[in-house]
Amino acid sequence: MTAQDAAGAATGQRSALSLVLRPIQGRLVFATILAATGTMLALVPLAGIAHVARLAWEHADTPMHPGSIFRGALVSLLAGVLLMLAGELLAHMADNRLTRDLRIEAARRLAQVPLGWFGARASGEVKQALQDDMATLHALSAHFCTAAGRAVGAIAFCALYLYASDWRMAAIASVPFVGFFLFLRHAMRASGANMQDFVARMGRINSAAVEFTTGVPVLKTFGGTRRVHAGYTAAVDGFAQAFTEFTRPLVASMAHAHAMIAPVTVLGVVLASGGLFIAWGWITPLDVLPFALLAPGACAPVLLLHTLLHDLQAAHGAAQRVRALLGIPLLDQAVPDRRQRPDGHAIRFEDVSFEYGTGHRALSGISFALEPGTVTALVGPSGAGKSTLARMLLRFSDPTGGRVLLGGVDLRNIDSAELYRHVGFVLQDVRLIRASVFDNIALGRPSASPQEVERAARAAHIHERILALPRGYDSVVGEDALFSGGEMQRVSIARAVLLDAPVLVLDEATASADAESEAAIQDALSRFARGRTVLVIAHRLDSVMHADRILVLDGGEIVEQGRHAGLLARGGLYARLWRQGRYDELVASDTGVEGSPSC
Template identity: 45%
Template sequence: MGELTRAGRGRLATALVCQALAAVTGVLPFAAVAELGRRLLRHDDPWPAVVVAVAALVVRLALSLAAATLTHYADNDIQLSVRRSIAARVGRVPLGWYDDRGSGAVRKAVGDDVAAMHQVIAHSSLDITDAVVTPLVCLAYLFWVDWRMALITMIPLAAGIELFRRAMAGYGAGMRDYTTAMTEISTSAVEFMHGIAVVKTFGQTGRAHRRYLDAADEFSDFFVGWIRRTSALSAAAQLALSPVSMLAAVLLGGAALVPTGHLTAVDLLPFALLGLALSAPVQTLAQSGQAMQASMRAAGDIRVLLDTAELPYGSAERPETGTVRLENVRFSYDGDTDALTDIDLELRPGTLTALVGPSGSGKSTLASLLPRFHDPSDGRITIGGVDVRDLSEAALYRSVGFVFQDVRLLRMSVRDNIALPKPDALAAEIVAAARAAAIDDRIRALPDGYGTVAPALSGGEAQRVSIARAVLADAPVLVLDEATAFADPAAEAAVQTGLSRLAAGKTVLVVAHRLATIVDADQIVVLDRGRIVERGTHTELLSRGGRYAAMWAAWEGAAA
């Protein structure tokens, strides 16, 4: 956590010093009360002790307030710094990194994990400082009064600390098991609710509900066993550190030392007062330990995210031509099983290449290599003769435009959503891009037209906004991963017309499932199990009677 707290380290250190001084001054009123008792018995002026007690209370309040204020400012600095670091890191990791994690890992880090650090930075750090300094100052003063009585006062304190240590043994492993069990309950409950329609349709309610009941029973058995192992020790620790136990130790010690003349009766007063003040900080320390462990786990998860390797870029500028070549490309997600093997392919400017094949054949994977969602495990991909790994970040995304199947519009106006690749675009350019994507009429029908913020668009409409972005970007290489997946037939025809105009002079790669949309493609590449098994035009592939011809016959049958 030390590296993560660098932004607020100065304020945090100052706050801990203030809290330590506040803990010292917090002991002074108790010592002043003891001195007041001595003065009253000797008929001395009691006011000096009273003044010291009041002044110490005022100083402690001021120091505690300053410490709390500083830790919250430090926490604010740290949260801002960590969130900026996360945003900077996730903005530079390969886009394929999100395939395995989705947005959940980032949301957890930015939200839950950063928030989990707040308790330790803003609160527990002060509690721990107070819990350490206060007993030490108290014991130092008590040993100064009488070392024998101080040792007696420490007996319940030492016993409580040891019992707490035993109760907390294995806490980290227990919390991991607790989290696993709770996750299983949540997963089974969500699975049951999401699938309730199917479950009820096929009369499997009892069977589907059984997984949730089993998960709940397993959690109950684990939790009850864990509590049984720790509850007795925790209760014994609480009893040892309770005011009753501390007062009993003081009274028993006084009963043994005062009659023998080793301790005066008035000297018993500091132990009766400060002995009770020894146990509360220790109990606070035990409670803060749980928050500290949770915070350390959160910091560890954030650190893992921040250590994610960034996608390295070169310094080459945008290539002069849009000719794309894939040379002996191999790619594997896990390092063991190849998703693509021996891919040799050339895409020329002014042509449209369509990727087809059964589900899982590697179409989307191959398309994702051009904009560097992933890098090839072997071989290379060039644009205009320049390896894509040698391009600068700006040059890469000026060279390759792409449209996803799953589109997310940002919380900004439609105008700004379209203008993302070219923020300084003129209004006429934005409208022209929207018309090319067959979405201009729909946008004008919105309450504020192009100024409508985060409009409720259908999947097909949002996809056409994404296509408008690609039109505006005007990159020489365009990758369309089933770009008309959510469009109705009329809209699809309009989008295809717009894409035809867009493709003029560009190198276009399309991932297609509906074969009718790519019959006019300049090149159709058939993939199967990560390999190219056929390539040619629609007519050429039909005449060969191979894999594509079989796919076309099956598609025609399904359409009929």
């Protein structure tokens, strides 16, 4: 990273943080001022003690009436504590509003992002931003400003009072603090030189850990455990080495820095210089008292400021991630006056093309219609664009060219709730939420009655399995409801059955099922698909050979379409895929298509 990049990144970080905090900025500034003023007032009694001591010394022979000084000190202390409390309260109220607003905004945003955004990467991002980063921002808005205010107030009070008392003593008492900053700067510079290597090695250890954990089953199967283990060990050793190089110059300088502002060091400097000044006749022993009382007390606030600045860096990162979450590009929402209700549920793709953000064109010139009550199958080699095409119907993303119509209306002009009332889906990567089995099935229709949910579960052949769970339908997924891949598929079929949408998108519906589960899934789907408009993706051609229409995709384009027999006779890509899959033999031995959803 060049210096310019670094400066740019720093500016970006700063603006992300100030943008996140902007709605409560005024209140935070006020809370900081309250905390700083409160701290200064709370320190007044210490100055009062020095003042009373001076009076007692200077007027030793006359009786003293320090009552008004004590009363003043007490009032000041109470006022200080009250101001600090008010600052804390204000900061916490502001924080409460900020985190509430951010969470609601994030939830609103997530409800509008394309479904295609929710991949494995995205769920990690959401968790990081909604939980960890929100906690960091809470710490910043609720605690950082008031803590910084208290620290600055204490340092300012000590500096002002001591410089006003005797600038020469104050200047000498400041020497350890100047030394602290010099050692700190040296430590930062020394570690900064090794920082890039440290970060790079840390990244390497993370990748090696992911490779190690995710690759273990595969590598065990193929006997490569030793190699991946060696890779992980090398990354760990590399990190340990970089850590040593990073911390060695840091540790010595930081130890010196902390020693400089240990209260005993500051007190020692105050007493030694005070003794010298007294010996030279510059000051009296009483003049040393405020320095002995206040100067060591400034050490803790200085250290606190240092720690707070460190925390601020973590908050910069958190603010950037939260801003990124709130800035995910949305699908166009149906503008209320353009919003239309579909007339029926015929589907038409008109010259649809689609490019992923990477610039990779996954679909081009796709035009076809799904007539109500028919089954259309999408087949083609891996990477042909089948999933991309099918998911376009669910608005995982919008086409970059052309349009998709439901009941004569562009999907972009249909409210998403209305769309999912018409189009149901059972996809390959089934996602169940950590809630009861009942809630998982009723996800799209929370008002469904227990009888309706049970009927859907029976239709999906999962009812008996649910009853066998410790708490039946109340069992919680991931706790006492641990489903196999095939069972999860059946729960998602029950979901779709309950929604009763007239159009159904099926993607690799039996991908994660064992043989017994697959039969149950096929049976459930074939009953459910009857009479509906179905768009099914299948890798196994024999499972869709009875479809009303088969679209053959290759390189993002429809290269052939028709019924099974016609496509075979044509001798093109479909016929080649059929031959390569030896489906003739499979069909002959009757292991293929019985009960297929598409038939």
